[in-house]
Amino acid sequence: MSTDASTDLTYCRVLLKLSGEALLGTDREFGIDEQVLRTYAKEVKKAVELGAEIAIVIGGGNIFRGVQNAMKGMTRAHADYMGMLATMINGMALQDALEQVGLQTRLQSSIKMEEIAEPFIRRRAIRHLEKGRVVIFGAGTGNPYFTTDTAAALRGLEIDADVILKGTRVDGVFTADPEKNDDAQRFRAIHGKEVIRRGLKVMDMTAFTLCQESSMSILVFNMGISGNLRRVLKGESVGTRVHWNDSESIAEHADA
Template sequence: MVADLKYQRILLKLSGEALGPQGFGIDAETVRSIAGEIKRVHSLGVEIAMVIGGGNMWRGADAAATGIDRATADYVGMLATVMNSLVMQDAMEKQGMVTRVQTAIEMPPVAEPFIRRRAVRHLELGRVVILAAGSGNPFFTTDTAAALRAVELNAQILLKATKVDGIYDDDPMRNSNARKFDELSYMRALNMGLKVMDSTALSLCKDNHMPIIVFDLHQPGALEAIIRGEKCGTLVSSNIKEPV
């Protein structure tokens, strides 16, 4: 353990869209860059678990809107997360990190099944654990899977990497006057209906006192800054005093 680090074990949630140009597909250079940012904190001795979405290939809710059965669409989305996880594993191992992919749906030829105690042991041994296939259940997002795994693995914080540097009261890509929050309580985030994370994931974090930081992973050094306790992104927790 490194004494000057604020967090020793983290759950990092990446959207699938972060892996591809214009949010679609997989860009090898982008994946290598993300792996490099992760290596910076892994080399400090931080225990890292990851959940990666599949929206760059398939979005279950969108597919269901076209007439595909929602459960079927969600299972296809789970497979998309496995593909993203294997690509990320390859990039990370080429940079010297030892990784394990664990899936909520068993597929022994490509990955281990998710077993909580085995995942914890991998983390203790310094391996990065990439948790794929969501929670293994339809109707639940990978945000909810990330919240669940963070609690199961006793992570100290859930880090949600997005395209922007925190939570805003409106889409900063469309509204230049959108206001950024440095801190938010779970209840305020839920009441505002913020789209940065779904309500099931937020409620699970709230009920289990799992703090969340939303930040921009493409900002060089942001992940390391958070690990060292520097202010970066937006913190969502139960210890925030909201203005009266």
């Protein structure tokens, strides 16, 4: 997007990956917390007003977890297709929330659902972004055995995103689980190979390999903190940047 505002951004076109579980809020076992949706919509609006081009992939665990509790022994392929439908439900909910705050959106699906979503077409998605529309990619990759992390990596590469942003409920990548270990230290930046060596959870290995092969950086941050998305786009020290540059330090702690 060629606007004066976007020239001040470190990242102008981004793929934002959101987990379905984050939509649960704090007191639900499954479903969608409307307050979380509204919060996300407001944060995305601030980012768009800065001139950023935003594409989003959202998971479906908040809906499919309820199904999993009720149905055991399902074949993996069948379960994965159900998960794809769950991402479409979340995508439609997010689309409505974004439009409620005045943003133009397009929902694209990897599976044909012509009544509710466009088919995923790379050039069309890029054109929507150039016009300032928020594009939501639903139904994963359209294939079983691939997660929404992999869909995020794939779509991020296809639209020529500057970075993949992984919005979570913690402040980045830590030496240990910060929700269980008070002594866990946050990395400001870390090499992807070091993430693998330490067994840290950032994205699944298929998604991680896609990013590695294309040297696509991943920035993990807390989406629940107001203003964080805007600060990330401006290049401020928020979250953890996973990089593939051998000339940079292997691991840099936030308090270094």
